[in-house]
Amino acid sequence: MYDILLMIHFLSLGAGLGISLTMFVLGLQAGEIPPAEFGPMMGRIGLAMKNVSIAGVTLLVASGIGLVLVEPGMATVGGGWFHAKMAFVAGVVIAFTIVQINQARARRGENPPVAGRRAMIAGRVALACAVTATILAVMAFG
Numbered sequence: 001m002y003d004i005l006l007m008i009h010f011l012s013l014g015a016g017l018g019i020s021l022t023m024f025v026l027g028l029q030a031g032e033i034p035p036a037e038f039g040p041m042m043g044r045i046g047l048a049m050k051n052v053s054i055a056g057v058t059l060l061v062a063s064g065i066g067l068v069l070v071e072p073g074m075a076t077v078g079g080g081w082f083h084a085k086m087a088f089v090a091g092v093v094i095a096f097t098i099v100q101i102n103q104a105r106a107r108r109g110e111n112p113p114v115a116g117r118r119a120m121i122a123g124r125v126a127l128a129c130a131v132t133a134t135i136l137a138v139m140a141f142g
């Protein structure tokens, strides 16, 4: 059971980081694509990726909780690094929620340029938190 949860943990991490990094790199194109084209493009890709990214974050957190439930000693093994990782996991969840809220606002036409910009900034925070959480996880369990 533990191994299956760990496989889900790594696969969902791969999916989440992959999407997040792709959105980040696309966001860097902002200066080279006219705003009238850039906004709808990011909105379209965000919508296409919405369900996969929600599934990725949900499975990542759920499998992590599952790992600790199946093997409660892991939290102790991980020590302070594990607690630090949990703080950044919280950062990922909060920033990711802000991305989804702002993408939904942009889709509804509620000031799309502002909502889109907020989604992009929150997406960068989520990516930075996920990378940090990954580094801390290796410090805790590697």
Ligand code: HEM
Residues within 6 Å of the ligand: 006, 009, 013, 060, 061, 062, 063, 064, 065, 066, 067, 068, 074, 075, 088, 089, 092, 130, 131, 133, 134, 137, 138, 139, 141, 142
């Ligand atoms: C953004 C969310 C998360 C990220 C990026 C993440 C990342 C990782 C990574 C990269 C590892 C492998 C470390 C290694 O084996 O060297 C790992 C392992 C682990 N994670 Fe997470 N994790 C996340 C969420 C969680 C949550 C919410 C929990 C529990 C409440 C959790 C519990 C664990 C445990 C117990 C292991 C040890 C597995 C093992 O090596 O046997 N993770 N995590």
